[in-house]
Amino acid sequence: MDKSVQQFKAEFFKALAHPMRIRILEVLSQQDRNVNELQSILGSEGSAVSQQLAVLRSKNLVNTVKEGTTVVYSLRDPLIRDLLAVARQIFDNHLVESITLLEDIRNQN
Template sequence: MSAPLYQLKAEFFKTLGHPSRIRVLELLSEREHSVAEMLPEVGIEPAHLSQQLAVLRRANLVTSRKEGSTVYYSLTHPGIADLLTVARSILTGVLSGQAELLEDLRASVRKGG
């Protein structure tokens, strides 16, 4: 018997639950990148980047191709880029609401309330 969809979704989001993996996916949302191009953008050691790319490959979120000695990575599905865009939109709304609440609290303190 296969796992329920909600369990598969949980595993999917667990795979996304690492800042380096999110940064890699953001970069690949723009275009394919080589490991050398991603290293300065992700800001982790080469071995750690390779580990994170392996996790993303096993989850079938990225694919790779070799050209000479250079390995290029790309997203397996354009929906991944869409998901990151939606997440950014949600976070923008949440943070905006928190900023408004913080300003209201500051105004209340200034008024002595």
């Protein structure tokens, strides 16, 4: 595989390596939002949300559009929504496996 593609993937996944950034992307996968809306939904203060949005912007994961004095954020690529859904499915699969293992252990005792 081309090293530039591997580098892109590494940088892409680094951008996803923070729970708040993932949550921001999940929220934006539902609807475009401004900073105030994101702060309210996330229950976090503005500086933390703004800092994570800056990372997402620098990695080209979100777009911004200025509407008057408000900046509205959106997903740059709709496939991010699919990636998050696949990650959720992987999590669910691991959870099911863990539950099954615990049930097996419980039944052996």
